[in-house]
Amino acid sequence: MTQAPKPLSILFLGGTGFIGPHQVEYALKRGHKLTLFNRGKTNPGLFPNVEKLEGDRDGKLDALKGRKWDAVIDNSGYVPRHVKDSARLLKDAVGQYLFVSTVGIYNAWYSGQWPEGGTGEDAPKAPLAEPGSEAVGKYYGPLKALCEEEVLKAFPDRATLVRPGLIVGPGDPTDRFTYWPVRIDRGGEVLAAGSPDDPVLYIDARDLAAWCVHLLEQKTTGPFNGLGPLKPFSMAEMLYGCRAVTSAPVSFTWVDGGFIAEQKVAPMALIPWVWPKGPIAGASHFRRDRAFASGLTFRPFAETARDTLQWFKSFPAECQAKLGAGLAAEKEAQILTAWRTAEHR
Secondary structure, rough: OOOOOOOOOEEEOOOOOHHHHHHHHHHHOOOOOOEEEOOOOOOOOOOOOOEEEEOOOOOOOHHHOOOEEEEEEEEEOOOOOHHHHHHHHOOOOOOOOOOOHHHHOOOOOHHHHOOOOOOOOOOOOOOOOOOOOOOOOOHHHHHHHHHHHHHHHHOOOOOEEEOOOEEEEOOOOOOOOOHHHHHHHHHHHEEEEOOOOOEEEEHHHHHHHHHHHHHHHOOOOOEEEOOOOOOOOOOHHHHHHHHHOOOOOEEEEOOOOOHHEEEEEEEEOOOOOOOOOOHHHHHOOOHHHHHHHHOOOOOOOOHHHHHHHHHHOOOOHHOOOOOOOOOHHHHHHHHHHHHOOOOOO
16 A cells, blocks of 8 residues: 555544544554544554543543644544534644544435435435434434534534445444345345345445545545445345355345335344335435545455455354344244245235
């Protein structure tokens, strides 16, 4: 990897969770000088040769005072009050503020009214139903939208808003995408959700990381949906791509999306697949042309599937047994049996 033409001093608010380490590793390879600000609780042993400042987004920002950086990457902003404090403190101390947001900010998730042709960066944002609430688990998207507003207030012309969708790959703590290569590697009859041509979107955490650093190097500002690939990518391509990285004997049984919904499977339980006729159908139709025009690149899907599976297999057996997403074996078998015997099949 070549080094950046001009090394930057970059402050990370976070940096040791899921996407943070990928960003830090890439930035170091590009020759940038980094500072990590966090509570020192998540993976504190990472990056021993990188400067670390200890503090807390909730009122303990003193370690940031009196310092200057070329840019900041905010991976840990979920509460508008916290982002407001950091953005105001840093507005004269950094040149560019890159905030990692989410495509969950759009109101279509809640209204079910998805724009034709895909949801672009200018689509309406979701309002906070309970003004003043800081319940991140309940209002993740609306709170992120308000966090973006705080960044723009402090950095009206120097803000970069990156809105990822489903982030996948090694290090993913959610198991949402990981379920698919792991399930296929287990072999046997696999429930293939929906139809082979149903579209899916995702982003590898490593591609997201490199893109974020690239946006700082190019001083690119504005909002960007962080999803791909750019060309249409189908459920069949995803499943057969997973099968290509395992030697397990596998057969796929395609089960209609409506039938899956009837089995009381949560709408997001099998993402990146979503039922094209359900209330979140638009989750597979976000505009992403701006992201790719700004420098986002996508590695081959087989690489993502292979590396995710290898990463998962690196854990002890007892950890592998606790896959926290997708369908439990019993539920999958139950749905497959019901599908085969359904009168309307």
